[in-house]
Amino acid sequence: MGDYRDVVEEVYAEAAEVPQAALCCTQSPVWELPGLVVPQAMLDRNYGCGSTVNPRDLSRAERVLYVGVGAGLEVLQLAYFLRREGGVVAVDTNPKMLAVAAELLEEAARVNDWFEPEMVTLQEGDALDLPLDDASVDVVGQNCLFNIFTPEHLTQALRETRRVLRPRGRFVLSDPVATRPMPEHLAGDARLRALCLSGALPLDDYLQKIVDAGFGTLEVRARRPYRVLDKARYRLDADLLLESVEVVAFADPIPDDGPCIFTGKTAIYVGTEDAFDDGKGHVLLRDLPMGVCDKTAEALSSLGREDLTITGSTWHYAGDGCC
Ligand SMILES: C[S@@+](CC[C@H](N)C(=O)[O-])C[C@H]1O[C@@H](n2cnc3c(N)ncnc32)[C@H](O)[C@@H]1O
Numbered sequence: 001m002g003d004y005r006d007v008v009e010e011v012y013a014e015a016a017e018v019p020q021a022a023l024c025c026t027q028s029p030v031w032e033l034p035g036l037v038v039p040q041a042m043l044d045r046n047y048g049c050g051s052t053v054n055p056r057d058l059s060r061a062e063r064v065l066y067v068g069v070g071a072g073l074e075v076l077q078l079a080y081f082l083r084r085e086g087g088v089v090a091v092d093t094n095p096k097m098l099a100v101a102a103e104l105l106e107e108a109a110r111v112n113d114w115f116e117p118e119m120v121t122l123q124e125g126d127a128l129d130l131p132l133d134d135a136s137v138d139v140v141g142q143n144c145l146f147n148i149f150t151p152e153h154l155t156q157a158l159r160e161t162r163r164v165l166r167p168r169g170r171f172v173l174s175d176p177v178a179t180r181p182m183p184e185h186l187a188g189d190a191r192l193r194a195l196c197l198s199g200a201l202p203l204d205d206y207l208q209k210i211v212d213a214g215f216g217t218l219e220v221r222a223r224r225p226y227r228v229l230d231k232a233r234y235r236l237d238a239d240l241l242l243e244s245v246e247v248v249a250f251a252d253p254i255p256d257d258g259p260c261i262f263t264g265k266t267a268i269y270v271g272t273e274d275a276f277d278d279g280k281g282h283v284l285l286r287d288l289p290m291g292v293c294d295k296t297a298e299a300l301s302s303l304g305r306e307d308l309t310i311t312g313s314t315w316h317y318a319g320d321g322c323c
Pocket of ligand 1: 045068069072126145
């Protein structure tokens with residue numbers, strides 16, 4: 001494969017001009033927010049495979065970076081929550097995509113009273129070499145871009161993401177993952193990679209790369225079917241299911257005993273005491289479900305207690321708490 005990034009530029013220059021209905025789309029509904037009108041041309045160029053916009057991540061955010069702008073749909077949604085000049089910085093390598101995003105954000109300003117184009121700073125910039133200072137943003141979002149990168153470039157993009165985040169900042173992503181390793185003849189196909197079909201890693205490998213870049217806590221918020229690479233068309237022994245995931249990773253230190261990865265497992269204590277304390281910071285009040293990371297779930301399971309139930313992963317972790 002030459003430099004696959006040349007093909008990526010070609011694919012997205014075309015996708016900027018002519019909407020590609022099937023590119024990246026998933027069965028996730030486009031958000032409807034009170035008072036938000038999204039220009040149709042922006043919806044037609046939704047090249048995300050999920051959502052990276054979550055009010056929970058934005059309540060205290062002052063400055064957000066969005067990498068791989070596309071036509072600006074998620075940038076507009078982010079601005080809806082931030083509503084301040086320069087609150088969203090949005091970078092893309094593709095001048096045509098940036099031009100379309102700028103035009104559509106102008107259109108968005110005409111149909112949304114609350115929105116001013118100055119709320120978004122659009123600039124040419126590469127995920128592999130972000131044009132931002134260290135520790136300068138609270139949240140980084142990327143949707144359906146990092147899966148395109150080769151493993152080496154993915155490592156670089158994740159390092160860059162970690163670098164620009166403030167401590168405890170959040171990296172929110174939506175990307176395809178593969179249910180088994182991608183065969184070389186597909187991983188090496190630059191066009192399939194650019195179309196978000198053959199760069200996907202298995203979920204565990206992707207999460208490990210995020211941890212390796214220095215993120216101590218990860219939450220898997222969604223996991224849904226994305227595509228099937230069928231054996232006839234893609235020259236495979238068996239069909240290969242791709243899924244899309246939504247993950248948030250926190251820029252906090254990695255604990256000595258390993259990262260905390262929440263996949264939706266829950267611990268419930270039903271014993272005779274008011275609570276069960278594992279001595280490692282987890283106090284389970286009797287009868288009340290508590291979300292636990294996979295590491296803790298495994299440690300609690302290994303106790304072999306009949307008064308503790310540990311459920312499987314829902315892949316829809318949305319934080320924890322009761323009342
Ligand atoms: C699949 S589209 C996703 C667009 C947008 N995130 C969305 O959800 O609609 C990928 C976008 O990333 C841009 N892109 C490609 N390589 C990039 C890079 N190295 N750095 C920043 N943006 C890049 C493309 O031009 C394109 O706009």
